[in-house]
Amino acid sequence: MNKTNSRKNFPALRLAGAPVFALLLAAAPLAAQQLQALDRIAAVVDEDVILQSELERAEHNVRAQYANNPRQLPPADVLRRQVLERLVLMKLQVARANDSGIRVGDDELNNAVAAVARQNGLDVDGLRQRLAADGMSFDDFRNSIRDEIVVQRLRQSFAQSRIQVSEAEVDAALAQQSGNGVQYHLAHILVGLPEGATAEQIATGQKKIDGIKGLIDKGEMDFSAAAVRYSDSPNALEGGDLGWRSVDEIPTAFVNTLRSMSPGQVVGPIRGPSGFQLLKLVETRDAAQGATQQVTEYQARHILVRVTDVQDSAAAKAKIDTLRARIAGGADFAAVAKESSEDPNTRSSGGELGWFALDAFGPDFGQQVAAIQDGQVSQPFRTEAGWHIVQREGVRQTDVTDQNKRAQVRETIGRRKLEDEYNRFLREMRGEAYVSVHDASAKTPAPTPAPPVTPPATGDNGG
CATH class of the missing domain: 3.10.50.40 (Chitinase A; domain 3)
Structure with a gap:
């Protein structure tokens, strides 16, 4: 008989898709006839397609998130390229998951749809009516949720097969934590470089990151707006926000730097395996050590x-x-x-x-x-x-205080490793994919990370 709560390197991945889909409901309505008029192919991704309606809807949802601060968004053509690239990566992940035999049953999908409805104070029929009023079909919505679940399963499978955390790594992290219960709220901007970057690509990337740093240092653009506009990281549209991290979730090379930084300070450029980075310390806090468990x-x-x-x-x-x-x-x-x-x-x-x-x-x-x-x-x-x-x-x-602490440290190290390895996996998958963009305003998105785009010498506050 097996224990149902036996410890693993990672906790079960929860459905992160529900808040994402809730954003669809928060967006301003799009007329159904408008979506139908746009329903043509925006891009071909291997054997799949991205419809113009998908692209328009996804772009609309991003604009809805920034409704109170629209000047942080990049120009329309840059935003469309970023959104299209996200959709391309989603298609590639879903295809890879399907090839791996990952499936989501109808019962599980129905439960996820019902959960989204409850989060929005609706029942399923009410959700269906709300979606129809916003110009989105219920079937498209269900398929979007299915894709989110499938991608999470792919990540989980990736973690279980490729990510290992040794007891020595846990011991080292605990030793590093000793006497230091500080957590760091971080944000970053990435100027990506392809594998085996040429000297010219490195120089172009260096010029871009230096230009971004100059805009921030001069106060011509805040860090979040610069991340939205210029970062090649998958979290660019979130202002580069990395959330709260304990020391075991931060690459060792950065820990000593962070300890000497003040909230609001930006360091870099730092050359890493993915390219050049700027790192911002947003704020710090004391992590509660908690009572004996x-x-x-x-x-x-x-x-x-x-x-x-x-x-x-x-x-x-x-x-x-x-x-x-x-x-x-x-x-x-x-x-x-x-x-x-x-x-x-x-x-x-x-x-x-x-x-x-x-x-x-x-x-x-x-x-x-x-x-x-x-x-x-x-x-x-x-x-x-x-x-x-x-x-x-x-x-x-x-x-079980020490036991739980070790389990928590093991999970945080695993999440950091997963983030690094999975992003590398996405870059490799994107670089091998066939992508043909039919939407002229989006141009052809290059393999992630995108080639550097030099920022202007003077900023315009993101407008």
């Missing part, structure tokens, strides 16, 4: 009788009833488990499960263990695995 653990044995195609639930229930009757009549629980349990992981040890948290094997199992006293045997109960009886052996309070 205690968890109640139980020790128990169990006997499982599985429900299968050959042995239905009624037959399994009859068998577990017989086994419990034998134990109630004086038979040793461990001996009966060795003889008759159908759990191959615990049978040889007499059904011994060791010490575990109450939810380790699921809520139904935990409820049964909590309801009996040490030495008692439960009544038969059903779980997804089959029919069980369990004998509780003990209960204790365990300090």
Whole structure:
């Protein structure tokens, strides 16, 4: 029997798509006839296409996000290229996920749609009507959600197959954290360079990053607006915001620099594997160390009788009833488990499960263990695995502070590694793709990162 909360390098990836799709509902309505008039091919991406309506809608949603500060957006042609590039990367990721056998069932998709509706204070019918009023078909909306889930599954699969965090890395991060509970809110601007960049490309990139830094230093453009307009990073349209990071989530080369910086300060250019970067320290905060974390653990044995195609639930229930009757009549629980349990992981040890948290094997199992006293045997109960009886052996309070801290550090290191490796994976995939742009105003987006575009000598505050 496997614990349902067994620790891994990363937590399960949640559906981040719901807030994204909520933005679709926040956008100002687009007339349905306008979208139909634009419904032609904007770009061909390998064997898929991006429709003009998709491009217009995505661009419209970005403008809606900046409705209160539209001057931070780049010129229309630059914005369209950025949005189109995002759509290209989405198409490529979905195609790669499909080739890898990643699928999203209708039930899961329906649940995700219902969750988006609830977040917007609607039921599904209300969501359908809202989308229709905004000129978006319900099927297109469902497909967008499906794509977001599929891409997250692709990232998760990528993490599980390529990202490893060693205990030595965790030890080093904890040592670095010792006595330093500071977290850093960061933002960056990236001027990307292709793999094997030529001397001319490097010089052009250096000129671009120096020009951006000059605009910021002179106060002619704030950092966020410069990121939106000039950064080649995937988070450019978010103003380059990297969010809060602890020291184990920051490349070691940057940590000492950050410790000497003041909030609002910008450093760089810094040459990295992806190109030239400017790094801004937005603010700092003390990370709460928290109190000692205690968890109640139980020790128990169990006997499982599985429900299968050959042995239905009624037959399994009859068998577990017989086994419990034998134990109630004086038979040793461990001996009966060795003889008759159908759990191959615990049978040889007499059904011994060791010490575990109450939810380790699921809520139904935990409820049964909590309801009996040490030495008692439960009544038969059903779980997804089959029919069980369990004998509780003990209960204790365990300090899991260090264990949880190590798990948290392991996850943050893993997220940093995933971010770096996945962005490299996207660049490689983009560079190998066939992309033909039919939308004249968007031009042909180059493989991510885009070739440098030199900023003007003087700024215009992003207008």
